[in-house]
Amino acid sequence: MAEVRNKQVVLRDYVSGFPKESDMNIVEGTTILKLPQGSNDVLLKNLYLSCDPYMRMLMTKVEGLDVFGTYTPGSPLTGYGVSKVLESGHPDYKKGDLVWGSTKWEEFSLVSPTQILFKIEHTDVPLSYYTGILGMPGMTAYAGFFEVGSPKKGENVFVSAASGAVGQLVGQFAKLTDCYVVGSAGSKEKVDLLKNKLGFDEAFNYKEESDLNATLKRYFPEGIDIYFENVGGKTLDAVLPNMRVFGRIPVCGMVSQYNLTQPEGVTNLANLIFKRIRMQGFIVGEFYHLYPKFLEFVLPHIRERKVVYVEDIAEGLENGPAALVGLYSGRNVGKQVVVVARD
Amino acid sequence: MAEVRNKQVVLRDYVSGFPKESDMNIVEGTTILKLPQGSNDVLLKNLYLSCDPYMRMLMTKVEGLDVFGTYTPGSPLTGYGVSKVLESGHPDYKKGDLVWGSTKWEEFSLVSPTQILFKIEHTDVPLSYYTGILGMPGMTAYAGFFEVGSPKKGENVFVSAASGAVGQLVGQFAKLTDCYVVGSAGSKEKVDLLKNKLGFDEAFNYKEESDLNATLKRYFPEGIDIYFENVGGKTLDAVLPNMRVFGRIPVCGMVSQYNLTQPEGVTNLANLIFKRIRMQGFIVGEFYHLYPKFLEFVLPHIRERKVVYVEDIAEGLENGPAALVGLYSGRNVGKQVVVVARD
Structure with a gap:
């Protein structure tokens, strides 16, 4: 069973005020690329991670701001991403599928499809779009x-x-x-x-x-x-x-x-x-039931270039903390994406 | 043609901060109880006047608070009231009708029925209710x-x-x-x-x-x-x-x-x-089109005493300024009404 490196972005401790790069650590762990026996989860290789403003609220324990739950210090951040299915214990997904939805800030993740996880059906558009315009x-x-x-x-x-x-x-x-x-x-x-x-x-x-x-x-x-x-x-x-x-x-x-x-x-x-x-x-x-309708609306506009999308791409998971922190000072120009791997 | 006394409550000048009794004057003018030739207006004898919080905004020239217009210093306040029609130049109203709606803070008023003016059809409940629960x-x-x-x-x-x-x-x-x-x-x-x-x-x-x-x-x-x-x-x-x-x-x-x-x-x-x-x-x-539906809903509840209404009655137009000012310090207990005349 192959044990591989699994680089992670880990929250050091709860944040107060503006988050800093040093609030996160890059940790080089390892993981076994194999689903546990009987698991219904999916094993993902993460390709693109999404930097989103709401993530700041998960970094805090301040009453009133922590309504969506909080990150766990010492554990990798969670967030939206685009990933490839390496192995699936769930009938809706199979090896090789591309998906977007909830994942973790690391190279390989085990996630439960009970979380938000959409199969990507259209790949004639940039895959990273599924962290943004198509996500x-x-x-x-x-x-x-x-x-x-x-x-x-x-x-x-x-x-x-x-x-x-x-x-x-x-x-x-x-x-x-x-x-x-x-x-x-x-x-x-x-x-x-x-x-x-x-x-x-x-x-x-x-x-x-x-x-x-x-x-x-x-x-x-x-x-x-x-x-x-x-x-x-x-x-x-x-x-x-x-x-x-x-x-x-x-x-x-x-x-x-x-x-x-x-x-x-x-x-x-x-x-x-x-x-x-x-x-x-x-x-x-509350609105994900409209996702198919949304795709029907937006895909033709993208293909005809009637709707365009500006992305700000950071290369490498190790540049994730800076990219995320940059959101709060407006350093990003357009949608901030972190590339973990291109395929 | 009978010239009668027409006591008025007149705004002295625009108000800043909490309004005071002295921001208003009681003026004893006279009026002729006769509709002008060819007028479509109605001549009202005011019975009850309504003290409402929004009136504060009409006393000011502060930008942003004056969105509903302003009172004119030297002229009587306007507001909601219950009145008796003395003479009518408008086909929808006739002498002796009781009405509620827009009127002025004085004993006798000439008002245009293009403003809010409802005929009172139900008089088995206190007339003053038409400044409150029924108004x-x-x-x-x-x-x-x-x-x-x-x-x-x-x-x-x-x-x-x-x-x-x-x-x-x-x-x-x-x-x-x-x-x-x-x-x-x-x-x-x-x-x-x-x-x-x-x-x-x-x-x-x-x-x-x-x-x-x-x-x-x-x-x-x-x-x-x-x-x-x-x-x-x-x-x-x-x-x-x-x-x-x-x-x-x-x-x-x-x-x-x-x-x-x-x-x-x-x-x-x-x-x-x-x-x-x-x-x-x-x-x-925006909702006055629902008034008939509202009456249908609320009148039976009033008659069966399933809905009650607490009023705070000030006697006499000359006590109007104190009653109105009292709203902003919470002096009133229940709906603040000013009695000008009982019939």
Whole structure:
């Protein structure tokens, strides 16, 4: 029975404040590439790992932030990834299948198919897309914009963290719906991407705007119908007075708040009443039954290049911690992926 | 043509901070009790006037709070009331009709029926009820709880400002829906009312709770399904971490914030995501088409005393300013009404 090296990214200890590379260790363990007798699990070779903002919440024990559970110090991180099935004890999967879903930050993983695990049927698109546009972030953008946001043709849409894994898709979905869409991001490079590659009508660098309320008034003189919320805090507070009557705020994330011991206070909530706004939190997990419908919608657009996707690829599991940590300072440009192996 | 006295409550000037009695003047003018030639308006004798929290927003010019328009300094306040038609230039109303809806804070008013004006068809209940349970606050409680809150039998409901014009009804509607309902209010007298007269399962005086989060955990060990939001600020912040998955927050008002130059910051909004909460502002104006359905629902309950209503009656228009101002310090116990004339 072959014992092989199994490099892992392990959490050292619970994190407070911004996570650092040194909060994680690269550990070189070994593993036996064989399913335990009678196991219903699948043995995976991990190819691509996904860096997602929600992972910060699993690194903490702070009450209220640990609602999705926590990582175990000394154990590898868990997350979304694209993997190849090496051996399967479950009838739905067989050796050689490509899958995306829950896995661990290591080279080889034993996972239970009771977790999220989708077989990859379409391989004429980059495999890494299944950590992004064709995976959890894609479904998040689709469900959040169409199901929670209830967009109508011609509406005004604002997206924060607009060049990120989810935001860049929300903007493109909004354009496919004939909406006017403006995105905010944290660098000139990202703003250029939004305007020149991702088809946003307008985009701005929030770090260069001293009065975000005035900025939004400038881009939305008639107000915002849908604010796709990825960041929370000050941005949300500036958006609220700029919302239109019957506006909607799908709340996908509040990444600006995850590293703060004391979150920023939002003071303009009375606008929810004045403008009759629906603000609704959602989690992609509730919407995976729509995945086949989503693929049917998005695959043709990808093939016809009507929807594009920007990825930021880090090579090698050992560069995973830096890639993950970079999310919280906005170092990534587009969807942050870590390549463990290419096949 | 009879010229009669027409006492008025007039706004002196725009208000900042908590309104005071001295922000209003009692003015003794005169009026001619005759419709102008060719007018489509109705001439009303005002009987009962309604004191409602939203009126504070009309007293200000502060950007963002003045979204419903503003009062005109030197002119009488406008608001909801119960009135008798003295003369009508409009085919839908005739002399002697009793109506409720938009009127002014004075003895006699000329109003346009293009504003909210309902004919009163049922007079076997106290006429003053049409400023409360059978008027705007009743419709607000009904629409906010049933239409926006989407309650299900057995759910856990929390109501702030629970003994107020709207809150006391939300609690009773929740009990009719077989929910568990807890109310918060600002005095022992109000807490007693909630528990002993209004049928709330539990009630507490928020002024005596030093840790509102812990208080809510005590009353809702399994969390809150519906929070009927009347106050905003600190209360909302304590509620958010205590919400259950798929909870709903109909946002009816944020009265704790209307007198503040800088509203309190709400820091726990990330719970909207974790708990997949829908928080939705509403204004009763969108729901008046349901008024006949509401009457059908609520009148039998009133007649059978299955729904009761607590009013706080101020006698005389000259006591109107004190009654109105009292809303913002919680001086009123139940729906605050001002009697101008009894018939």
